[in-house]
Amino acid sequence: MDPYIISKENNGVLLFTINRPDRRNAINYDVMSGLEKAIEMAKANDVKVLAITGAGSQAFCSGGDLSAFHRLKTETEAYGMLSRMASILYKLLILPKPTIAILNGSAVGGGCEIASACDFRIGREGMKAGFVQGNLAITTGWGGGSILLEKLPQNIAMKMLLDAKIYTAEELKEFGFIHHIYKHDPIEACLSFMKESLNKETTVLEAYKTLLIKKWELLLMRERMEEEAARCALLWEGEAHHNKVDEFMNKKNKK
Numbered sequence: 404m405d406p407y408i409i410s411k412e413n414n415g416v417l418l419f420t421i422n423r424p425d426r427r428n429a430i431n432y433d434v435m436s437g438l439e440k441a442i443e444m445a446k447a448n449d450v451k452v453l454a455i456t457g458a459g460s461q462a463f464c465s466g467g468d469l470s471a472f473h474r475l476k477t478e479t480e481a482y483g484m485l486s487r488m489a490s491i492l493y494k495l496l497i498l499p500k501p502t503i504a505i506l507n508g509s510a511v512g513g514g515c516e517i518a519s520a521c522d523f524r525i526g527r528e529g530m531k532a533g534f535v536q537g538n539l540a541i542t543t544g545w546g547g548g549s550i551l552l553e554k555l556p557q558n559i560a561m562k563m564l565l566d567a568k569i570y571t572a573e574e575l576k577e578f579g580f581i582h583h584i585y586k587h588d589p590i591e592a593c594l595s596f597m598k599e600s601l602n603k604e605t606t607v608l609e610a611y612k613t614l615l616i617k618k619w620e621l622l623l624m625r626e627r628m629e630e631e632a633a634r635c636a637l638l639w640e641g642e643a644h645h646n647k648v649d650e651f652m653n654k655k656n657k658k
């Protein structure tokens with residue numbers, strides 16, 4: 404099974420699907436490479452919107468692949484992975500095309516960071532999401548914390564990060580983390596939510612995104628996301644984090 408699928412939908416939507424449903428669409432290095440490829444492809448003139456979703460109906464993305472990344476023990480090893488994904492999410496953040504995360508299911512940890520890097524987030528009725536990194540004795544490490552603190556009211560964003568809780572779709576909409584709750588088909592929901600934008604010239608969409616990119620540059624988002632990765636790497640090396648990941652792996656291996 405390919406770890407990701409890149410497909411062109413109707414009306415100029417390029418769709419990136421994380422295709423690891425048996426791992427709740429956890430991110431490994433192959434998916435990272437695929438996302439980087441999709442971001443580059445989205446720059447084509449016939450693409451108006453880049454959409455990101457997950458395969459299946461249970462998860463959008465469960466964050467970093469713990470069975471792959473638990474082998475990363477030192478700060479340096481962790482930083483290599485974290486900074487690579489932070490760099491990819493920065494490219495997503497500054498893509499001069501509208502981006503939308505279609506939360507087809509649960510989004511936790513790095514999955515919420517990927518969603519945060521998109522301009523818009525729509526969630527399927529019943530989905531849940533949360534920045535659970537704190538429960539693993541680390542912080543966000545792909546730049547999603549820095550982004551969240553700019554996209555949501557500071558007190559709400561900080562509470563979500565500090566509490567590391569999982570929230571319902573309704574709570575997430577109340578916070579402003581998701582912009583719409585849909586009931587049925589994710590692609591139809593995306594096309595409906597982006598309908599008016601998809602009727603505009605690509606040049607107009609690019610011009611408006613350029614206004615936003617200027618803001619991210621002035622806010623030094625690249626440097627802040629890089630520092631976030633470095634700080635997470637420091638915590639990653641700590642015994643508390645390794646113990647938490649071992650707990651997850653032991654539970655998994657007992658199944």
Ligand SMILES: CC[C@H](C(=O)O)C(=O)SCCNC(=O)CCNC(=O)[C@H](O)C(C)(C)COP(=O)(O)OP(=O)(O)OC[C@H]1O[C@@H](n2cnc3c(N)ncnc32)[C@H](O)[C@@H]1OP(=O)(O)O
Pocket residue numbers: 425426427429461462464465466467468469470471472509511512513514535536539542543544545635655658
């Ligand atoms: C900077 C980002 C940072 C990083 O590590 O890089 C992070 O993202 S930290 C956060 C890492 N992610 C998690 O801690 C989430 C772990 N997963 C879960 O909490 C649940 O699986 C959940 C809520 C996503 C879905 O729960 P559900 O009951 O629907 O499924 P299962 O828990 O039974 O899982 C099914 C199957 O998938 C495997 N799985 C799930 N998440 C991951 C993951 N992140 N990495 C690797 N594998 C994952 C799980 O082990 C099960 O496998 P199985 O072989 O069937 O036991």
